[in-house]
Amino acid sequence: MPKVLEVKIPDIGDFAEVAVIEVMVKPGDTVKPEDPLITLESDKATMDVPSPAGGQVKDVRLKVGDKVAQGTLILLLETAQAPEAPAAPAKPAPKAEPAAAAPATKPAAPPRAAPAPAAEAPVPEPGMRASGFATDLPPPPGQGEEVNAPPPVVLMPGPAEMVAAVIGGSRSHASPSVRRFARELGVDVAKVRGTGPKGRISKEDVQSFIKAVMAGARPAGGGLDIIAWPKVDFSKFGSIEAQPLSRIRKIAGANLARNWVMIPHVTQFDEADITGLERYRVALNKAHEKDGIKVTVLAFLIKAAVEALKKFPEFNSSLDGESLVIKHYYHIGFAADTPNGLMVPVIHNADRKSLLELARDAAELASKAREGKLQLAEMQSGCFSISSLGGIGGTLFTPIINAPEVAILGVSRAEMKQKWDGKRFAPRLMLPLSLSYDHRVIDGASGARFTTFFAQALASLAPAAEGGAPKRGRKAAKSRNAARKAAKKKSKKR
Numbered sequence: 001m002p003k004v005l006e007v008k009i010p011d012i013g014d015f016a017e018v019a020v021i022e023v024m025v026k027p028g029d030t031v032k033p034e035d036p037l038i039t040l041e042s043d044k045a046t047m048d049v050p051s052p053a054g055g056q057v058k059d060v061r062l063k064v065g066d067k068v069a070q071g072t073l074i075l076l077l078e079t080a081q082a083p084e085a086p087a088a089p090a091k092p093a094p095k096a097e098p099a100a101a102a103p104a105t106k107p108a109a110p111p112r113a114a115p116a117p118a119a120e121a122p123v124p125e126p127g128m129r130a131s132g133f134a135t136d137l138p139p140p141p142g143q144g145e146e147v148n149a150p151p152p153v154v155l156m157p158g159p160a161e162m163v164a165a166v167i168g169g170s171r172s173h174a175s176p177s178v179r180r181f182a183r184e185l186g187v188d189v190a191k192v193r194g195t196g197p198k199g200r201i202s203k204e205d206v207q208s209f210i211k212a213v214m215a216g217a218r219p220a221g222g223g224l225d226i227i228a229w230p231k232v233d234f235s236k237f238g239s240i241e242a243q244p245l246s247r248i249r250k251i252a253g254a255n256l257a258r259n260w261v262m263i264p265h266v267t268q269f270d271e272a273d274i275t276g277l278e279r280y281r282v283a284l285n286k287a288h289e290k291d292g293i294k295v296t297v298l299a300f301l302i303k304a305a306v307e308a309l310k311k312f313p314e315f316n317s318s319l320d321g322e323s324l325v326i327k328h329y330y331h332i333g334f335a336a337d338t339p340n341g342l343m344v345p346v347i348h349n350a351d352r353k354s355l356l357e358l359a360r361d362a363a364e365l366a367s368k369a370r371e372g373k374l375q376l377a378e379m380q381s382g383c384f385s386i387s388s389l390g391g392i393g394g395t396l397f398t399p400i401i402n403a404p405e406v407a408i409l410g411v412s413r414a415e416m417k418q419k420w421d422g423k424r425f426a427p428r429l430m431l432p433l434s435l436s437y438d439h440r441v442i443d444g445a446s447g448a449r450f451t452t453f454f455a456q457a458l459a460s461l462a463p464a465a466e467g468g469a470p471k472r473g474r475k476a477a478k479s480r481n482a483a484r485k486a487a488k489k490k491s492k493k494r
């Protein structure tokens with residue numbers, strides 16, 4: 001004769017408010033003993049509550065989001081007979097698997113039937129609960145209780161046996177049923193990206209993973225095991241337009257992505273006082289007005305970079321397996337913003353060029369880049385790159401190293417700031433610097449030394465007369481004229 005069981009939350013330790021995150025059954029469903037009914041989630045673990053017996057679900061009394069404790073009614077289950085006895089009593093789940101995150105384990109009520117020695121008891125697989133039913137025991141309070149009938153004997157597994165997934169650390173966050181589902185399909189849940197709350201992995205996530213693998217998505221190179229890119233139909237959310245990526249953007253994108261994931265980047269921020277340098281630059285341009293050459297800060301940056309690379313040779317290197325290749329040449333690349341995307345032309349032998357030559361070469365290469373006329377050789381063999389966004393704006397940023405180089409200098413818009421000179425505040429033109437370097441090659445101290453030196457080298461490119469704070473009046477005009485003459489003379493020499 002069918003009996004109706006009240007299936008309740010078993011002993012889950014001292015947890016009073018555990019959330020129901022999944023309800024796997026509905027009225028009318030037929031379940032077998034141990035089929036998962038609901039999944040609970042504490043702040044430390046997720047666990048399935050299994051059915052104590054086989055039968056048909058008559059009514060479900062919980063929904064997702066409900067908070068439960070031991071004894072909360074889950075559902076009514078119509079059973080044909082009392083649950084079967086287990087082959088052997090349960091053994092707690094292996095310690096390494098859930099113990100760290102499991103709720104405090106209360107020992108399950110000891111079965112009266114003589115248990116097999118613990119050593120012989122079946123060890124539950126990770127992610128599975130152990131079974132622990134006995135037919136000759138009354139149910140522990142608050143668990144499967146028969147309605148209007150003598151109580152059937154149901155022993156639920158204890159909390160340690162039920163806890164299957166550990167949240168946090170390197171462990172994947174998935175309920176035991178999802179783990180089982182993944183295992184059946186041969187999927188390693190550690191490789192599946194969870195899209196649920198707190199990154200929880202759902203059955204759908206496992207299915208998406210399989211679909212992505214079947215569609216040919218492969219782990220990225222270099223030993224990185226990256227999951228597939230999300231495929232989204234954006235047209236579902238509003239009007240869209242698909243624009244094919246330019247060839248340059250595709251190539252640059254692939255290189256940037258590789259460099260970003262394979263190089264341990266550190267970015268050192270600093271600023272250089274270019275008050276005097278800027279005055280000098282203006283004077284220089286005035287002096288060379290008729291020559292048609294405009295010197296921007298970029299030429300000075302290249303000059304100072306060469307000085308810094310000479311002083312810190314590890315910045316002028318490339319990693320080659322187990323060795324570091326130090327270069328004795330100075331080919332400086334600079335990022336150029338082009339209509340087709342980012343390009344990095346290279347000024348070869350920058351150490352042998354004057355400021356004016358550097359300014360002219362940079363202008364020529366930048367315009368060739370924008371017109372798509374750069375030759376391959378003009379983009380190759382760079383030692384160090386400069387990305388100058390100063391003409392556009394912004395404060396600091398984190399440039400991505402252009403492998404196989406080991407460092408890149410980002411430069412942002414110069415800004416007037418009040419700086420304390422030891423006696424008073426004085427307005428100074430400060431240039432923000434962002435140096436990203438490969439931490440496998442360069443230590444933090446070297447990074448800070450490099451930017452400090454670079455800032456000094458940059459400032460020293462201006463004649464001494466131009467190094468101080470702006471002057472006013474006739475005396476100042478005289479000094480500016482002298483600086484202009486000096487600038488012309490110096491630029492020819494450099």
Ligand code: COA
Pocket residue numbers: 296297298299334335336337338342362366387388389390391392399411412413414415431
């Ligand atoms: N602070 C203040 N002003 C600056 C500046 C700075 N750091 N850098 C440049 N400027 C000024 C210049 O003096 C110039 O002013 P002016 O016209 O009044 O004389 C103006 O900004 C435009 O300079 P710009 O065209 O940027 O010349 P440049 O020689 O400094 O830079 C390129 C040349 C090719 C680097 C630049 O045009 C470019 O493409 N930058 C973008 C780089 C990029 O995309 N980086 C991102 C990589 S992820």
